[in-house]
Amino acid sequence: MHVLITGAAGMIGRKLTARLVKDGKVIGQPIDRLSLTDIVEPDKPAGFSGKLDLSTSDLPEPGVAQQLIADRPQLIFHLAGVVSGEAEVNLEKGYRVNLDGTRALLDAIRTAGDGYKPKVVFTSSISVFGAPFPAAGIPDDFHLTPLTSYGTQKAMSELLLADYNRRGILDGVGIRLPTICVRPGKPNKAASGFFSGIIREPLAGLEAILPVADTVRHTHASPRSAVNFLIHAAGLTREALGPRINLNMPGVCVTVAEQIESLVRIAGPKAAARIRREPDELVTRIVAGWAERFDVKRSAALGFKAETSFDDIVRAHIEDELGGKIAA
């Protein structure tokens, strides 16, 4: 199996790479070649014995997508994209990378001309949805009314993927990731950053800022679950998926207060005391437009699994990022 990962240098891309290398196989087949590409060169993963290609690529540039699929990878994880904040600030860049980049990849597959028909796993986002939402949760058949350019680009890409899937050009599946928590690394400027920050920083002995009320409710999945979703999606057949290939992923729906309760249970009140409440009107307003919960009957029926409690999400972070150690 030859696997291509676009956006391989990003957080999810690196974790997916590590997991594929560790497993040595995917969809039950040994991985003999791994092509990793991103706008910056991805790191060389440790311990991969097959053929490895590392490259930098700007997907919407003419000829780039053709080059990436020249050796016909059978499985493509298409993760490349600019993030929400950047797509909102820089309209042209967002459409160029997130929409035109996806279209370039899909069109390269379409025009390959030798019966090439890879499996394409696309990372979409819950930002394809926009408020107001039904109180009971966003059903799988809820309409696409994104309130960001990023969400618009993801929704447009989903539609293109579904059309190319329907036409038999590729085997596609789009997974709408919930907020990934606990994101490793440094705090960033993303409006959603605090959901991770209030867990990650206290566990590392650092102070975290909470800009919204304790009552804010949100749905989370760990980076580990995100990788599981991608790998599980790769194994789904056309028959199992049917024509509706873009799927809401499961997650853990909790309030900020419940997140903090988990932190206290696992790391004690001292950790939680490192959270400083500093209400921010802008962040509060942005977050109010986000989805709180999802009704994920379809992805559950298709076998996608996330953590079942926020405690599990905190523990996954401690295991995967902190080597099991919590700051005293």
Next chain:
Amino acid sequence: MHVLITGAAGMIGRKLTARLVKDGKVIGQPIDRLSLTDIVEPDKPAGFSGKLDLSTSDLPEPGVAQQLIADRPQLIFHLAGVVSGEAEVNLEKGYRVNLDGTRALLDAIRTAGDGYKPKVVFTSSISVFGAPFPAAGIPDDFHLTPLTSYGTQKAMSELLLADYNRRGILDGVGIRLPTICVRPGKPNKAASGFFSGIIREPLAGLEAILPVADTVRHTHASPRSAVNFLIHAAGLTREALGPRINLNMPGVCVTVAEQIESLVRIAGPKAAARIRREPDELVTRIVAGWAERFDVKRSAALGFKAETSFDDIVRAHIEDELGGKIAA
């Protein structure tokens, strides 16, 4: 008011033009300039006293959209596009005209750079939806899962329009037209053609073929209503529309049997006897994937009105196309 119509040579474009010329105003303002463009040169409308521009244009060609908006029309009816059947047969042409053409127009507006912010009324289609549908009708918040490339291109264009509307680049509104019935002109190869054919041909003394069962249910609006929708949409404010600017239009939901009953009531059994039943498996299968009915609370609340009975649709055709005369 300077009005631009793309796709002005098409059936709806011609009727919209005639209506605007007849009214002499739109959104309460006199029309002093009318720019009509299409891939073939639109006919000169009779009786327009303002400035008239007739042009041929291929929207996705570089510079064409810029040229069309060079004099900053305040109101744009964007009707240009290739039809469903053609977009399915010719994938590249469909995406080029229906998606890239729309994007070229919207990007020309975005990059005008002088505070230009026109009202853009976009004709979308109910083909943004795909079966299976809820039995009670497709609600306004039903997800976008088109089963044709045409529907995909319309859905992608809707999303782009909504994002540009949200960002304040333009004032947009997308109207999802139901099947237009009775379409004037000759029978065509469209799978939906018989819905019009079984009324139009018998009224003209000609035989019509019915390829599906009498029990097939569908939603229709007259060409007159389609024009009304476009003009009503032009007058809606940002405040009235809110962020969800792509709207299901109302129509008359009837079975084929009920269509024929209307024909009998209005033109007698002799007309209905001109319908020959010739079941066609392919057409039957295609039509089975189409939406039967819609829940159109939003467009009703926004003041859109269609005919309330199929009798009215038949009468509109007799008045508008047959000068009030029915074949004996």
